[in-house]
Amino acid sequence: MNVTDQLSPEARQLHRHLTEPGMGYPAPWPDMSRLTALDLGHLLPLAYRTTGGGGPAMSMRFAVEDEVRQRQPEFTPESCLALYEALVEGLDRRKWADVCLAAGALLRCPGGAPTAALAGLARVLTEFMVANARLEQPYALLAVAGIEGAGKPMDEPQGSLAVAERDVVLGLGPADRALVAEIGPRSYGSPPELPGVWDRLAALTPYADFARSALEAADTRLAAIHAGELPYRADKAFSAAEVAALGRAARLALHCDAPWLPELLDSLLARVAVAPTAAKTLPSQALLFEIGRAVGRFPTPEAITALRAARAATRHAGVTKQLDRMIKKAEPGLADRVEVAFRMPDLGFSAGGRLEVPLGEYTAVVAPGSGGEFELGFRQGGKALKSVPAAVRREHAEEVKRLRELVKQVRRQVTTLCRALEGGFAGEMSWPYGVWRERVAGHPIAGTVADRLIWEVEVAPGEWRTLPPAFAPEQRTPSPVFAPQPRTADIPPEAGQARVRLWHPARAEAGETARWREAVTEGRVRQPFKQAFREVYPLTPAEEQTAVYSNRFAAHVVDYRRLYAMFRARNWDSKMLGPWDGGGTDAATRVLAEGRWRVAFHHDYLYDGPGECATTDQVRFHRRDEQGAWLEAPLAEVPPLVFGEAMRDVDLFVAVTSIAADPSWTDRGDDRHRTYWRDTSVGALQPSGEVRRDALARILPRTAIGGRCTLTDRFLVVRGDLRTYKIHLGSANILMDPGDVYLCIVPERRRVDRLFLPFEEDDRLALILSKAFLLARDTEITDETILGQIKEGGS
Numbered sequence: 001m002n003v004t005d006q007l008s009p010e011a012r013q014l015h016r017h018l019t020e021p022g023m024g025y026p027a028p029w030p031d032m033s034r035l036t037a038l039d040l041g042h043l044l045p046l047a048y049r050t051t052g053g054g055g056p057a058m059s060m061r062f063a064v065e066d067e068v069r070q071r072q073p074e075f076t077p078e079s080c081l082a083l084y085e086a087l088v089e090g091l092d093r094r095k096w097a098d099v100c101l102a103a104g105a106l107l108r109c110p111g112g113a114p115t116a117a118l119a120g121l122a123r124v125l126t127e128f129m130v131a132n133a134r135l136e137q138p139y140a141l142l143a144v145a146g147i148e149g150a151g152k153p154m155d156e157p158q159g160s161l162a163v164a165e166r167d168v169v170l171g172l173g174p175a176d177r178a179l180v181a182e183i184g185p186r187s188y189g190s191p192p193e194l195p196g197v198w199d200r201l202a203a204l205t206p207y208a209d210f211a212r213s214a215l216e217a218a219d220t221r222l223a224a225i226h227a228g229e230l231p232y233r234a235d236k237a238f239s240a241a242e243v244a245a246l247g248r249a250a251r252l253a254l255h256c257d258a259p260w261l262p263e264l265l266d267s268l269l270a271r272v273a274v275a276p277t278a279a280k281t282l283p284s285q286a287l288l289f290e291i292g293r294a295v296g297r298f299p300t301p302e303a304i305t306a307l308r309a310a311r312a313a314t315r316h317a318g319v320t321k322q323l324d325r326m327i328k329k330a331e332p333g334l335a336d337r338v339e340v341a342f343r344m345p346d347l348g349f350s351a352g353g354r355l356e357v358p359l360g361e362y363t364a365v366v367a368p369g370s371g372g373e374f375e376l377g378f379r380q381g382g383k384a385l386k387s388v389p390a391a392v393r394r395e396h397a398e399e400v401k402r403l404r405e406l407v408k409q410v411r412r413q414v415t416t417l418c419r420a421l422e423g424g425f426a427g428e429m430s431w432p433y434g435v436w437r438e439r440v441a442g443h444p445i446a447g448t449v450a451d452r453l454i455w456e457v458e459v460a461p462g463e464w465r466t467l468p469p470a471f472a473p474e475q476r477t478p479s480p481v482f483a484p485q486p487r488t489a490d491i492p493p494e495a496g497q498a499r500v501r502l503w504h505p506a507r508a509e510a511g512e513t514a515r516w517r518e519a520v521t522e523g524r525v526r527q528p529f530k531q532a533f534r535e536v537y538p539l540t541p542a543e544e545q546t547a548v549y550s551n552r553f554a555a556h557v558v559d560y561r562r563l564y565a566m567f568r569a570r571n572w573d574s575k576m577l578g579p580w581d582g583g584g585t586d587a588a589t590r591v592l593a594e595g596r597w598r599v600a601f602h603h604d605y606l607y608d609g610p611g612e613c614a615t616t617d618q619v620r621f622h623r624r625d626e627q628g629a630w631l632e633a634p635l636a637e638v639p640p641l642v643f644g645e646a647m648r649d650v651d652l653f654v655a656v657t658s659i660a661a662d663p664s665w666t667d668r669g670d671d672r673h674r675t676y677w678r679d680t681s682v683g684a685l686q687p688s689g690e691v692r693r694d695a696l697a698r699i700l701p702r703t704a705i706g707g708r709c710t711l712t713d714r715f716l717v718v719r720g721d722l723r724t725y726k727i728h729l730g731s732a733n734i735l736m737d738p739g740d741v742y743l744c745i746v747p748e749r750r751r752v753d754r755l756f757l758p759f760e761e762d763d764r765l766a767l768i769l770s771k772a773f774l775l776a777r778d779t780e781i782t783d784e785t786i787l788g789q790i791k792e793g794g795s
Contacts, residue, residue, distance in 0.1 A: 011039035017060045018046040025056045032067050037627050040064070040073035041108070044101070045082035049089060068191050071629035075109040077117075084121040091128050099129060100187040103143035103178040107194055115147050115174065122147035130154055139184045142169055143177035161214050162241035165248075168210045176204055183248055192628040198255040208256075211249035215264055218246055218287070222271035225283055234281035237272070247290035254298035257340055262302035265291070266309070273310035273319070280315040288319065292326035299330040300340045301416055308412040329571045331416050332423025336594045338431060341420050342439035344413055344446055347406065353448035357403065359396045362389050364403055366410070368448045371526045371760075374410045376403050410445060417449055418528040421502060426592040426645040430501035433457060452527050454503035454516055466503060466512075471523035506536045506640050520758045521698040530759045533695055535687040537647040539635055547634050549618040552686075553601075553650050557676050558657040560605065560614040566653050577605040577614065587620075590649065592642050598622045598630055599646035601653070613659070619650055651688045655764065661731045663744045681731040685714055689730040692765050695758060696729070699769070703755065705776040716768060720778035722790055727775075732767045734775070736790065743789050745771055 004012050010030040017023050035043070047061040075083065083105050087097040102125060106113045126145040135141065135154055156163050169180050182197045202208055218238065224230040225237060238246065253261045272288050275281050282288060288310065295303040304327060311323040334341040349355045353374065355366040362380050369375040378385045378392065388400060431440075436455075440446045452471065456464040505513040516532040519525075527533075543550045560577060567574045567588050574588035584607070587600040602617035621638045622630035635643065659665045659673065660680035685693070693711055700706045700716075710717040715726040715735075724737040734743040755769060774781065781787055 006038065007042060008034055008036055008039050010034045011036070011043060014043055014060050014064065015046065017056055018043065018050055018064075021057070023056055025059070032063055033625075033629065033631055035067060037072055037074035038076070040068055040071070041075040041079045041083075041105075044068055044073055045079060045086040048083065048086040048098075048101075051090070051093070065189055067629070069189060070192065071625070071627035072191050072194070073108060075105050075113075077109065077111050077114040080105045080109045080113050081117050081121075084118050084125070088121050088124050091124070095132060096134050097125055097129065098187050098189050099125060099140040099144050100137050100181065100190045103137075103140040103181045104191060104194070106143060106147075106175045106178045107182065107197075108191075113147075113175070119148040137181065137185050137187060138166075139169055139177060139181035140187075142166075143174050143181050146172075146174035146177050157239075157241040159239035159242035159245075161217060162239060162245050164214060164217075165210060165245040168206050171206060172204065179204065180207065180248075183251065184244070195628075198252065201252060202256050208252065211252045212258070212260065214246055214249045215253065215261075215268065218242075219264060219268040219271065222268065222283055226271055226276040228276065232276050232283065234275065234279065235283070235285050237283035238287050240286070243284065243286045243290050246287060247294055250291050250294040251297055254294055254300060254303060257300060262300070262306070265303055265306045269306045269310040270313060273314040275315075280317075282314065282316060282319065285316075285319060288314075289322060289326070292323060292330075296326055296330040296333065299333045299337065301334065301343050301413065301420075304330050304334075304416045305409070305412055308416075309409075312408065325568060328419070328569065331419030332571065334416065334420030335422075335424030335427060335429050338429065341424075342417070342431070342435065342443075342446065344417065344439070344443060346444050347410065349410075349444035351444055351447070353445050355406075357399065359392050359399060362392050364392070364400070366403060366407055372448065372452055372528060374407050374414065374448075376407050413445060414449060414528075417446055421449070421453070422529045425502065425504060426597070426642050427594050428501065428639070428641055430458070430499040433498040433500050436500040449528050452525050453531055455500055456503045458499040458501075464501070464507075467500075471519065471525040502531065504641060505532070505534055506644050517694060517698060517758075521695075521702075521756075524756050525758065526756070527759055530691075530761055533691050533759055535644070535648050535651065535691050537644040537651075537687055538640075539643075543635050547636075548632055549620045550635060550647070551618060552647070553619065553654045554617050556616040556654050556680070557606065557659050557673060558603075558614050558616060558654065559659065559662070560612045560657075562657040563603070563614060563653055566656060570649050570652070572601070572649070577603075578612075579605070579607060590646065592646060593639070596624055597633075597638065597642045597646075598624070599642075599650075601650050616654060619647065621646070648688075651686050655686070655688055655730065658731075661733075661764075663733065681733045682714065682728050682735065683730070685730050688762075688764075689714075692729050692762065692768070695762075695765060696768070699755075699757070700772075703773075705773060708776045709772060716772060718772050718775045720775050722778045723775075725771075725775045727768050727771055729768065730764075732764055732771065734771060741789075743786070745774070745786055 004015055007015065010032070013026055013030050014035075017026060043064045047064040050057050050061040084102060087099075087102055091097055102122075122144045126141060126148070129135070129141055138154065138157070141154070157166055169177050172180070179197060179201050182194050183201065221230065221237065225232050250265075269288070269291065272283050272291075275283065292307055295307055307323060307327050307330070311320055311327065314320055314323070347355070349366075353368050357364040357366075359378075362378055362385075365377045365379055366374060367377070378387075378389055380389070392400060440450045441455075443450075451469050454469060455467045457467055459465045503516070505516075508516075513532070520527060520532045540550075540552065543552065564574065564576060570590070572588045572590045575586050577583045577586055583605060585602070585604045587602045589598055589600050591598050598621070600620045600622070602620070603614050604617060606613040606615055621633050621635065621643070623633045623637075625631055655661065658680060660677050660683075665673065665677045693716075696709075696716060697711055700709045700711075705718070708719045710719075712726075714730070715728055718725045718727065725743065726735045726737070726740070727733075728735075734745060735741065736743050757765065757769075774786075778790060781790075
């Protein structure tokens with residue numbers, strides 16, 4: 001059978017254009033998404049042989065190479081040999097060969113790579129790369145060298161730990177060497193990381209043993225530096241090659257959730273984060289950040305806690321900011337690791353998250369405060385004290401210091417748990433009831449979080465029943481808000497493997513959502529993140545019409561620097577835009593649902609705007625296929641929670657960074673910008689504004705100004721004694737009646753610090769309430785800037 005007979009029609013078309021010179025551009029252009037893994041393995045050697053400055057064949061080559069970078073090729077022994085031949089043929093012209101592709105082919109050839117036939121070609125590649133000092137991917141080169149039995153084709157790497165790793169790799173066969181190369185430095189043309197590579201690497205006992213010994217040796221070296229046994233030089237404790245080796249070791253140990261790792265990471269990170277002197281430098285920033293990236297890839301609660309402790313200990317402000325970003329990226333990733341996400345020590349706390357420590361005639365108490373955050377307090381008898389008693393300060397100073405550190409530790413653990421739980425929404429994560437009951441609901445610390453959230457259990461396939469938490473009113477007094485339901489604790493432990501998940505309003509009827517919101521407000525429950533009041537984003541008719549993209553948040557003018565900062569804070573990937581070549585447009589992306597979906601938010605740099613601004617454009621979604629490629633998906637096929645959680649971020653980006661929320665834009669920019677500002681600052685509400693209105697409808701009647709406030713579709717109307725004011729629920733901008741005269745007030749939150757809010761994530765809600773309290777008593781305003789505007793507008 002001719003080899004091309006096994007190819008798809010699209011691959012046969014590409015084959016002809018890559019092998020027959022002079023062919024014109026195909027019409028239509030082949031659908032690259034239809035290429036199979038075997039197609040890509042066959043076409044890649046042909047593409048690699050194609051040369052020339054342009055034309056259809058080069059276009060085809062680039063198209064094939066782009067596909068290989070996005071998904072996995074699969075080689076037959078014949079196509080594997082063809083790839084090596086193509087790599088050798090062009091050496092004199094290119095002065096380089098992609099040894100990562102060569103090594104990767106050994107792992108992607110299910111029929112077995114033809115090592116005997118490859119040996120001579122591998123020797124040519126190895127000798128050429130070494131002679132030309134092209135050693136950027138050393139382990140890929142060692143994998144290729146191993147095919148023909150080469151010993152040590154290159155000089156030793158710098159640093160004893162890097163040498164130790166190299167020696168372990170030299171003891172492996174070519175395919176096993178290629179496994180190490182797969183997790184090492186990759187070339188631009190490499191396919192995505194091979195699925196299952198970490199499990200296969202963990203099964204290599206020599207390399208798994210190296211991972212532990214290397215990390216232990218690194219900790220020992222740091223201990224010697226802190227003890228003064230080795231000289232301290234800032235950022236010189238480890239060579240670059242050692243940092244890379246330790247990063248691979250840490251990733252493998254984290255992937256395996258090695259039981260010996262938590263204690264070792266606590267020690268290693270504590271020592272690498274601070275100098276042995278009073279200097280602000282570190283023994284190795286590079287190693288600290290490399291381990292931080294490793295934790296981001298394979299997070300565990302203990303590793304994140306160790307990173308937080310390092311962040312608290314370091315004296316370098318820039319390092320603190322970088323670690324903050326790494327921790328925020330790692331925490332939601334716990335939701336994808338169900339087996340580790342809920343693991344948390346109880347630290348001696350009893351049920352309800354309470355720890356009592358006798359200190360003479362006093363008792364120190366660590367427990368959640370009214371907002372749910374753990375606090376340290378003191379009691380004498382049954383009376384709570386406002387501060388640390390003098391006798392305790394004098395006689396138990398060390399114990400007080402220990403308890404304060406304990407409070408910080410508990411808060412870090414709770415923060416990590418909350419971000420992991422919230423990060424699981426898009427993936428619709430669920431857990432076995434027994435695991436959830438033991439590690440969350442029944443855990444003395446995690447239980448304080450679970451009690452403020454709404455959970456549901458699967459009682460039959462696809463049938464979920466809500467489990468009212470501790471704040472549900474049916475346990476206190478009869479209430480029309482809820483029909484009686486069994487409490488979480490009433491479900492027998494033998495419910496065992498039934499699944500439990502967080503309730504989400506996108507899966508609930510409107511009436512049920514309203515009842516939960518009322519229960520949260522009535523019970524004065526501050527949820528650890530928005531749940532009852534979480535925004536919902538059903539498809540709009542316009543989105544059903546556009547089919548593959550959403551314009552819901554398009555055509556906004558935003559502060560670009562703030563937008564870019566928010567991308568980083570919310571774990572979106574985006575390149576920096578600006579007035580340079582290639583800096584005009586980008587699509588910020590975020591991967592959700594355990595890597596199955598990707599959202600792209602398109603935006604453009606605004607060259608002719610005052611300051612650094614950008615304009616927003618479409619939101620698109622892509623689904624990852626079995627080969628790892630991202631395929632554009634119709635919006636109707638995007639799971640509602642994936643769509644909603646992604647659009648929630650985009651809503652936040654626009655709400656916070658739009659110039660419509662900036663009062664200073666009333667007299668800035670040209671007519672286009674001022675028109676956008678006027679229209680948007682009082683325009684229709686997005687879901688975030690609608691949730692804000694719902695929250696205000698429940699909060700305001702419980703306040704002293706409730707009788708002076710009315711809610712409309714877009715505004716909170718506040719009746720003062722001097723004027724009536726309309727506060728927009730999206731931008732928080734204020735218009736005064738009569739005439740809709742604009743009123744500028746500098747943001748202020750102090751007036752609502754003691755007011756109950758059901759969530760803390762919405763600064764705009766607090767700002768609106770702050771303005772409402774001020775304006776409801778406008779005769780008490782003393783700020784002449786504000787009074788002047790009120791009186792001038794009314795004259």
